[in-house]
Amino acid sequence: MVDLTQVMDDEVFMAFASYATIILSKMMLMSTATAFYRLTRKVRNLEVFANPEDCVTFGKGENAKKYLRTDDRVERVRRAHLNDLENIVPFLGIGLLYSLSGPDPSAAILHFRLFVGARIYHTIAYLTPLPQPNRALGFFVGYGVTLSMAYRLLKSKLYL
Amino acid sequence: MVDLTQVMDDEVFMAFASYATIILSKMMLMSTATAFYRLTRKVRNLEVFANPEDCVTFGKGENAKKYLRTDDRVERVRRAHLNDLENIVPFLGIGLLYSLSGPDPSAAILHFRLFVGARIYHTIAYLTPLPQPNRALGFFVGYGVTLSMAYRLLKSKLYL
Amino acid sequence: MVDLTQVMDDEVFMAFASYATIILSKMMLMSTATAFYRLTRKVRNLEVFANPEDCVTFGKGENAKKYLRTDDRVERVRRAHLNDLENIVPFLGIGLLYSLSGPDPSAAILHFRLFVGARIYHTIAYLTPLPQPNRALGFFVGYGVTLSMAYRLLKSKLYL
Numbered sequence: 001m002v003d004l005t006q007v008m009d010d011e012v013f014m015a016f017a018s019y020a021t022i023i024l025s026k027m028m029l030m031s032t033a034t035a036f037y038r039l040t041r042k043v044r045n046l047e048v049f050a051n052p053e054d055c056v057t058f059g060k061g062e063n064a065k066k067y068l069r070t071d072d073r074v075e076r077v078r079r080a081h082l083n084d085l086e087n088i089v090p091f092l093g094i095g096l097l098y099s100l101s102g103p104d105p106s107a108a109i110l111h112f113r114l115f116v117g118a119r120i121y122h123t124i125a126y127l128t129p130l131p132q133p134n135r136a137l138g139f140f141v142g143y144g145v146t147l148s149m150a151y152r153l154l155k156s157k158l159y160l
Numbered sequence: 161m162v163d164l165t166q167v168m169d170d171e172v173f174m175a176f177a178s179y180a181t182i183i184l185s186k187m188m189l190m191s192t193a194t195a196f197y198r199l200t201r202k203v204r205n206l207e208v209f210a211n212p213e214d215c216v217t218f219g220k221g222e223n224a225k226k227y228l229r230t231d232d233r234v235e236r237v238r239r240a241h242l243n244d245l246e247n248i249v250p251f252l253g254i255g256l257l258y259s260l261s262g263p264d265p266s267a268a269i270l271h272f273r274l275f276v277g278a279r280i281y282h283t284i285a286y287l288t289p290l291p292q293p294n295r296a297l298g299f300f301v302g303y304g305v306t307l308s309m310a311y312r313l314l315k316s317k318l319y320l
Numbered sequence: 321m322v323d324l325t326q327v328m329d330d331e332v333f334m335a336f337a338s339y340a341t342i343i344l345s346k347m348m349l350m351s352t353a354t355a356f357y358r359l360t361r362k363v364r365n366l367e368v369f370a371n372p373e374d375c376v377t378f379g380k381g382e383n384a385k386k387y388l389r390t391d392d393r394v395e396r397v398r399r400a401h402l403n404d405l406e407n408i409v410p411f412l413g414i415g416l417l418y419s420l421s422g423p424d425p426s427a428a429i430l431h432f433r434l435f436v437g438a439r440i441y442h443t444i445a446y447l448t449p450l451p452q453p454n455r456a457l458g459f460f461v462g463y464g465v466t467l468s469m470a471y472r473l474l475k476s477k478l479y480l
C-alpha cells in the first residue's frame with residue numbers, strides 16, 4: 001500500500017498545497033466581506049432580488065422592503081468574488097496536475113508565488129478601488145501564470 | 161511505476177472521494193432545479209437578460225417577450241447554486257490536499273461529514289425558505305469546517 | 321519517498337490531465353471574450369452596476385456614465401462563462417477522483433472526450449447562438465458524463 005503521507009514530502013507538491021490553501025482562504029474571506037458590507041450598509045442584494053427573510057431584523061412589511069435594493073459597494077465585492085472564482089478554479093486544476101508532472105521546483109514555486117501575489121493585488125485594486133490599469137495588471141499576471149503552467153503541462157504530458 | 165489504484169486504498173482519501181462526489185452531485189442538481197422552476201413558471205431569466213431563442217416554444221414575437229422576465233423563485237435557486245459553488249470549490253481544493261497530508265482518520269471523516277451535512281441543510285433552508293438563522297447556520301458550519309482543514313494543513317505542511 | 325513524476329505515467333491520469341487542462345484553458349478564454357466584447361461595444365456591465373473607474377478612457381463625468389449600461393452580447397458571454405464554471409467544477413473534482421479509482425482506460429478516455437466535446441459544442445451553441453436544442457444537447461451530454469463518472473466512482477469506492 002502506498003503511504004499517502006509521503007506524497008506530501010515532494011517539495012513542489014507541498015508548495016502547491018500551501019499556496020492553494022492560502023489563496024482559497026483569501027477567496028473565502030470575500031463571503032465575509034460581502035456580509036460585512038451588507039450589515040454596515042443594511043442592504044440585501046444578491047443579484048437583482050433579495051431574500052425577504054433576511055430583512056426581518058431591520059423592520060417589518062413596507063419598512064423591510066426599503067432594504068431590498070442594490071448597493072454599489074456590495075456589488076463590487078460580489079464581482080471581485082466571482083472573478084476570483086473564475087480564475088482560481090483553473091489555477092487549482094491546472095496547478096495540481098502541473099505539480100504532479102515533475103516540473104523544475106524553482107520554476108514551479110515562482111509560478112505559485114506570482115499567481116498568489118497577483119490575485120491578492122487584484123483584490124486590493126478592486127476593493128479600494130485603485131485606478132486602472134492596476135486591477136487589469138493583477139488579472140493578467142494571474143492569467144498568464146495559469147496559461148504558462150497549462151502550456152508546460154501539455155508540452156510534457158499531452159495524451160489524447 | 162506506482163499503481164494508482166492503491167491510492168484509493170487509503171481510508172481518508174476514499175472517504176474524501178465519496179463525500180466530495182456526493183456534494184458535487186447535489187450541486188449539479190441545482191442546475192436541474194433551475195430548469196424545472198423555469199419550465200413550470202415559464203420564465204427565462206438568467207441574470208438580467210434572457211436568451212430569446214429559449215422562448216420560441218412558448219410563442220413568437222411579442223408573445224415570446226413576456227416570458228423574458230425575472231422570477232423570484234428562479235433567482236433564489238440561482239443564488240443558492242452560486243453560493244454552493246463559492247463554498248464547494250474551497251472544500252474540494254483544501255479537502256483534497258488535507259486528505260493527502262496524513263490527518264487522523266476519524267477527525268478527517270468528521271470534517272467531511274459536517275461539511276456535507278451543513279451544505280445540504282443550507283440548500284434546504286435556502287429553497288424552502290426557512291427563516292433565518294437556519295441558512296446562516298448551514299453556511300457558517302461549512303465555512304468553519306473548511307477553515308479548520310486549511311489551518312491543520314498549513315500547520316503541518318507550510319512550505320512557501 | 322514516492323517519485324511523483326511516476327503518477328503521471330498512468331495512462332488514465334495523463335489523459336485526464338490533458339483533457340482537464342484543455343477545458344480549463346477554454347474556460348479562461350471566456351474572460352478574454354468578455355473583455356473583447358466590452359471593448360468593441362464600449363460597455364462595462366458586470367451584472368447590474370459597472371465599475372466607474374473602467375470608463376475613464378472613454379470620457380469624463382456624464383459622458384462616462386452612458387457606458388455604464390448592460391449589453392445583450394456581453395451578458396450572453398457572461399452567462400456562458402458561469403455555466404462553464406458550474407459544470408467544469410464537478411467534472412474536475414469527480415473526474416480526478418474517478419481517474420484515481422482504477423477505471424477501465426478506454427471507458428475513462430471516452431468519458432473525458434465526450435465531456436470536452438460537449439462543453440466546446442455548448443459554448444459554440446451559446447455564443448453563435450444556435451437555435452435550441454443545440455445548447456441543451458451540449459449541456460446534457462456533459463451533465464450525463466459527469467453523473468456517469470460519479471456513479472461508477474461511488475459504486476466501486478463508497479466509504480462513508
